[in-house]
Amino acid sequence: MAIExxxxxxxxxxxxxxxxxxNDPYRALTPPIYMTSTYTFPSMETVDRVTGGKEEGFVYSRAGNPTVRQFERTMARLEGGEEGVAFSSGMGAISAxxxxxxxxxxxxxxxxxxYSGTRHFIESMxxxxxxxxxYVSFPEGAPSKGGLEEALREGAAGLFLETPSNPTLEIVDLSATAALCRTYGVPLAVDNTFASPALQNPLALGADLVIHSATKYLGGHGDLLGGVALGDRQTIGSLRTVEAPLLGATLSPMNAWLILRGIKTLALRMEAHSQRASLLARILSGHRAVVRVHYPGLAEHPGHGIALRQMRGTGGMLSIQFASFEAARRFMDRLRIIRIGVSLGDPASLVEHPASMSHRGWSREVRQSLGIxxxxxxxxVGLESPDDLARDVEEALAGL
Ligand SMILES: Cc1ncc(COP(=O)(O)O)c(C=O)c1O
Incomplete structure (x- = not known):
């Protein structure tokens, strides 16, 4: 009997x-890819049942597709949400x-x-x-210190945050923040892209909405874009019936299928990413050219204790503070296995220089105010052999 x-x-x-x-009529182990834009009906009575919500069915793929639905349901299960709605990218989910x-x-x-794109959306849209x-701060991860309570008291549409954050790996105490938001009736949305559901489940800690760029660890192979939002039925209901279909940034069935395939190995991959990142963080933090390594797995990280409490592994992302612009760029140019590129969560390790790449569009003052x-x-940190990654980093550091 099949496992259910x-x-x-x-x-x-x-x-x-x-x-x-x-759920497949032919009991296929791997879900089919429903490459269709529209659906037909045997009768007007069926139209009435489906559009009236009495029978599950699909009308047009911008508003729903069976393969995309499988991805949404699987993600809801992995994040412990009642419902999910998929988007064509993380920014599609965030903007909706x-x-x-x-x-x-x-x-x-x-x-x-x-993430710089989220900030860009705020400032440009x-x-x-x-x-x-x-904007509020979370000094040492605590919601009680950075003016959050005062802002919540004045009322808000919602609080949106990332933990760990991109690119400086700030950690926010999710249980304490969610409790404070609940006191003031303000919904909390958490971008969980860096942790993935394998390492952290914000809904279980009291958040109302969780968002992912599925482009990253969920897809896991650097070959697609996707996004998803998870939460309770009421919140997701509006995103599904209004924002997703009307803004139109909905996920393709092919990409939903690829992400479902990626998710099968997510837990294994996150464990391997975390192990390799911990190794590189230790090597980097001991080198004289490195001022500081931001990695929640290091005991000196201000959010280390919170990360250990709310995460099941400290993830594959880290950032390195070199003494100068030149040292940072020289380090990147000397890497041989770890490639220069802006995305993350792929099997291939990648480095990016925010001042020249992801945050180039912001003034130096804004970047500095963000710790960049x-x-x-x-x-x-990808999935290459740990020894090769260690050697690549050590050789790039030598002589800096
Ligand atoms: C934390 C975070 N959220 C959202 C996004 C946006 O995702 P996408 O590129 O899939 O639109 C990114 C992209 O890098 C990200 O790092």
Missing amino acids: PRGEEWGFETRAVHGEEG VLLSWAKKGRPFLFSRHL LIPLGATVR EEGLVRMS
């Missing part, structure tokens, strides 16, 4: 491997969530440390559209 995963009673790896299997909040006409609260935006110094290098 029933949510939480199976372990993470079992849920990731078996997803939503068992933020525009759904814009309808409330209240101020937006954001953590200061965000939300603010010009008339939104009031406030000229000598900062972000590294996505």
